Amino acid sequence: MAAIQRNNMTIKVIDPHIHLFDLTAGDYHWLKPENPPFWQDKALIYRSFSCRDICLDSPLSLNGVVHIEAGFDNQNPQREIEYLQRSVKLPFSSVALADITLAPDLFAQAIEGLLTHNTVVGVRYILDEQALAILSLSHVQVNLELLAHKGLVFDCQMPIANKKAVSKLCEILTLVPTLKVVINHAGSPHELDKAADDNHWYQGLKMLSVFPTVAIKCSGWEMISRSYSVTLLREMTLTCVDVFGLERVMLASNFPLCLFSQPYQTYWQIVVDAIPNSLLDNLCYLNAKKWYNVG
Secondary structure (H helix, E strand, O other), X not given: OOOOOOOOOOEEEEEEEEOOEXXXXXXXXXXXXXXXXXXXXXXXXXXXXXXXXXXXXXXXXXXXXXXXXXXXXXXXXXXXXXXHHHHOOOOEEEEEEOOOOOOHHHHHHHHHHHOOOOOEEEEEOOOHHHHHHHHOOHHHHHHHHHHHHHOOEEEEOOOOOOHHHHHHHHHHHHHOOOOEEEEOHHHOOOOOOOOOOOOHHHHHHHHHHOOOOEEEEEOOHHHHOOOOOHHHHXXXXXXXXXXXXXXXXXXXXXXXXXXHOOOHHHHHHHHHHXXXXXXXXXXXXXXXXXXXXOO
């Protein structure tokens, strides 16, 4: 790919969605060939990845990352944070695993343990197709209230085309107006989703955008299609900006899963070539720095 020409400007990047693996120390149950997901190309990422694998060449400048839990030890998520604090040399923040379906007293204990580590700024518990069932549990709202009280971000991974699940999340946000939520992977759209008024993904965007404490990360395109188009990336990102505004949208890589489609440097080259110059500082750097307190 040709080098990026941006009038000699340096393009600062804080990547707000990466995963690092140390197969010699962590469990990573989901990465093992005998366990789901059964992707044909999963072997590509079944190895250790460190910060040395996410360097960016000029004019791109990697200024920090947000590490999203990657299954290092699901029984003791603090171990993943300890591993990161030993090994990550870049400015970084951590989004740790926390099981929001736990009884509130157990959840509170887990959160107190995570907060002994100063890099922890949020938690993730993957909802996916179980989003409505999980968010409907009464004690889940209690646990999300605790996250709000502690000032922690809830990284929410669910398909926002699921109107019932989005409605339930909106109900919680109405009751817990200080809860900070970051929607992962552009809300898990499908390849044919487009910004039409009758589109469920777009309607989910509009419903969630009403809440000023909700932001969205645009990444995970390889989960839609390994051969996703630049047009798809650009149109969906710009739609998110149009609906959420410039200060509540972030671009991210989902490293190393982005390697299913192209190398890390190439991914960011594609991103900055696809997005107008006037948006890059916010989408690639400032918003991640603000929402995840990086640096």
